[in-house]
Amino acid sequence: MQTEARALMRELREDHRNMATILDMLEGVVEQASAGKDPDFELFAEIMRYVTVYPDAVHHPKEDVVYEQLRIKRPDLAKGLEDVPIDHDEIAALGSALRDDVEAINAGAAVRREKLIADTMSYVDRLRSHMAWEERDLFQRIDSMLFAESQDIDVSEFEHIKDPVFELEIEAGFRRLLSSLKAAT
Numbered sequence: 001m002q003t004e005a006r007a008l009m010r011e012l013r014e015d016h017r018n019m020a021t022i023l024d025m026l027e028g029v030v031e032q033a034s035a036g037k038d039p040d041f042e043l044f045a046e047i048m049r050y051v052t053v054y055p056d057a058v059h060h061p062k063e064d065v066v067y068e069q070l071r072i073k074r075p076d077l078a079k080g081l082e083d084v085p086i087d088h089d090e091i092a093a094l095g096s097a098l099r100d101d102v103e104a105i106n107a108g109a110a111v112r113r114e115k116l117i118a119d120t121m122s123y124v125d126r127l128r129s130h131m132a133w134e135e136r137d138l139f140q141r142i143d144s145m146l147f148a149e150s151q152d153i154d155v156s157e158f159e160h161i162k163d164p165v166f167e168l169e170i171e172a173g174f175r176r177l178l179s180s181l182k183a184a185t
Contacts, residue, residue: 005146008066009139015059016131018166022047023124025180030120033113041106043180048099054163055127056095060088063134070142077141084138087130094123 025047032039064085071078098119105111 005066005069005142008062009142009146012059012063012066013135013139014166015055015163016135018163019051019055019059019127019131021184022051022165023128025184026120026124030117030124033117033120040180041102045099045102045106048095048102050165051095051127052092052099054165056088056092058163060092063138064088066142067138070145074141074145074148077145081138081141091123091127091130094119094126098123 025043029039029044029047067078067081067084071081101111101116101119105116
């Protein structure tokens, strides 16, 4: 199924706002751990499961499709953006490694607090920096392409997948995360 590219860009920007909220929660986990307190590791695991289930598996691949359309239709606007898919893969690898660490802790394994703090902040900083760059550069280039001509982009492989936390139908596995988000507002 084709989707109107401007609607897709609105969706991607909304995803960024939602992911920023999740990153704020991860920073809260780091603050607790840095203060010597044990964070809510079940919530931490749910956050990491969310980022690997939705942003890494749905959001970033959609951006890759949009980038590919930009590269094909407007190569003049795509210069210097060859690393977009590589960045997404690296962010996903950082998220998966952190998820594995948290799942290991929840299973009873010992993970050094300093390593957990450093890995979490590395992930948060990398994803925040990447999203800021996309908003400032990549999305502006895509908007330039869309302003010039209306585009349809085929994201049929992802389009039916809803955000399991921020959409109306919340997946049962993310109820703790949703409760924490509601408590924070």
